[in-house]
Amino acid sequence: MSPATTTSAAAVRATGVGKVFPTKAGEVVALTGVELEVRAGEFVSLIGPSGCGKSTLLRLIADLDPASSGELSIFGKPAAQARVDQDYGIAFQQAGLLPWRTVASNIGLPLELHKVGRAERTARVAELAELVGLTEFVDRYPDQLSGGMQQRVAIARALASRPKLLLMDEPFGALDEMTREYLQSELTRIAAETEAAVVFVTHSIPEAVFLSDRVVVMSPRPGRITDVITTDFGHDRDDALRESPEYFERVTAVREALHGVKVERANER
């Protein structure tokens, strides 16, 4: 099925990972004692209030910042090596498209940087545009697209070098609710089609529950993992799931884990 590395090693394995930022007022502990394993093909969300270190953890996995302590491996390699080998793709809250490049040229940027031939690049870009449903828009410029479309371009770009791990930092955070739900459904489909593991940072409980196999709940000062909730919804996720009792049960479970106590519901008071 996949190369030996993906089957033998977890997509992400964090052991005792911590991150300390030195500031003028002293050291700030952003993350401490993070133990996390993301299996190949698994969808894991990181959720928690601002300052809980969820984005920091994602940046450590992406080797955008170095970890202060502990060990972090991506498919059995150190994070820096995984970055150079393009083992993961990443999408940020801002689409971060280059405004002077067309959609096609933005999607193909990672391939261009790694000197993939023109013919192969064109074919791959067409494939990716199709995957995110933007085939008719490949010749447009980013400022001619809506926010949701820009974010789809960013996702296509993240998938360009066929990574088996997709890192996403609140990619739908700036979008309206309708577009958000649509892109969530699209993302579950894309993740299933590409068989990539996903680490997804969000502050939306329903979003985390709808998308994930496991929801990792984090808490601030110092940032750490406090709970992990398994959803068991399987691969097929559609709008019916959003209205099912199991879904609401998991939403409640995540909310309670976030608040640290059992939440009193209005109808039980």
Add this chain to the structure above:
Amino acid sequence: MSTLRQAQRAGLPSWLRFVAPVVVGALGVAVWILYVDVLGAAPRMLPSPIAIGNELVLRWPIIGDAIMITATNALVGLLAGSLIAIALAGLAAAIKPIDGMLVPLVAAIAVVPIVALTPILNTMFGASSQFGRQAVAAIAAFVPVFVNVLRGLRQTRPVHRDLLRVSAASPLQEFRVLTLPTALPYLLTGLRIASSVAVIAALVAEYFGGPADGVGTAIATYAKSGRAALAWAFVAGGILIGLVFFLVTSLLERLVSRRSPV
């Protein structure tokens, strides 16, 4: 209905937007002719636009030569000043201590009355050399280009830098794919401002000595000898140089900055 409202919001229809300034200009010339030729009330140094036009056509060979001299000086100055500015801005953006050394110096250069240096430069490089004038134009062009390029080189957004880092791009690739395209519109804004400044500097520098050619020298000479219409014809030549420089650089700027950042 909505298109009508849009047209109203946009103001004038496009043909009128083009024609309106022409009409205003023609009206101005008409008032000028009325004042000078019909009423005959103008001072002697303000000739009729018709007389100026006649001189412009009649003396075009010498006016054209003068335009070429002044325009060449401005162009040489603009190019030299811009190249030095780009190189130094690149150094300042790349190396922090150089930034700290250069920026106060450039601020100092910006407040020097550059044209006033011309007599000194003319004495230094000889009265028959155009070098003094070109140097004045270069110094004048240097400042806006340096300031804008340095700013442009610092406009890359964190999300784009992160993107290139996760794509494992080399520093050279990052410069080519991100830093340079980000800075380009700033460079062209700098060039547009510098082009007008360089023309003015090259022209005004001619009032302060040097070789007896160029538009500025001619204006000074003919104004002093009372040939008002010819002096004004040379002023028109100066305007022509400024317009061409401005239009060319504006066009370049427009071509490059079609896409605003998202």
